[in-house]
Amino acid sequence: xxxxxxxxxxxxxxxxxxxxxxxxxxxxxxxxxxxxxxxxxxxxxxxxxxxxxxxxxxxxxxxxxxxxxxxxxxxxxxxxxxxxxxxxxxxxxxxxxxxxxxxxxxxxxxxx
Ligand SMILES: [Zn+2]
Numbered sequence: 001x002x003x004x005x006x007x008x009x010x011x012x013x014x015x016x017x018x019x020x021x022x023x024x025x026x027x028x029x030x031x032x033x034x035x036x037x038x039x040x041x042x043x044x045x046x047x048x049x050x051x052x053x054x055x056x057x058x059x060x061x062x063x064x065x066x067x068x069x070x071x072x073x074x075x076x077x078x079x080x081x082x083x084x085x086x087x088x089x090x091x092x093x094x095x096x097x098x099x100x101x102x103x104x105x106x107x108x109x110x111x112x
Contacts, residue, residue, distance in 0.1 A: 004063035006094035013051035015075065017042050017089055023041060024091045024102060029109035031058070031065065035074050038099055047087060048087040059112070 006015040027033075035094030054073055055064030065077045078087040090096050 004094050004096075006069050006089075006097070008051075008068040008071075008073035008075055008093060010068065012069045012070045013053055013073070013075050013093075014051065014092055015089060016048040018046045020094075021089075021102065023105055024099065025083050025107045026104050027107040028108050029107075029112040031056075032107075032109075036092075037088075038075055038091045038097075038104065040065075040091040040094070041082075041086045041088055043085060044078060044087045047076070047089060049064065 002019055003021050004017050006017075007013060017040070024038040024040050032039075049066075052069060053066040054069045055066050057064050057080065062080060062082060063077045065074065065082055067074045071092060072088045075093060076087060076089045088109060092097075
């Protein structure tokens with residue numbers, strides 16, 4: 001395990017994940033294409049988020065999409081009920097993240 005840390009721009013929200021992501025998702029759903037997230041997936045119990053976040057919930061209300069209320073950076077998403085066995089972390093916030101050195105998988109969710 002090689003813990004990777006990250007934070008939003010203002011430092012209010014801090015993130016810790018157990019390993020550097022080996023790939024990230026570039027999703028084209030109606031929200032992600034606006035936010036330009038690069039999402040890395042981890043089991044929720046392996047991710048530590050500290051600091052206050054605000055959740056945006058829309059559509060089918062299955063997930064909350066969190067951001068820092070101070071600087072606005074998107075931080076993570078998590079299930080609101082159903083156990084997906086994973087949550088999404090915005091890899092752009094992780095220290096030393098460089099998408100030119102990692103596999104970026106295009107997720108085609110343009111209908112959502
Ligand atoms: Zn912030």
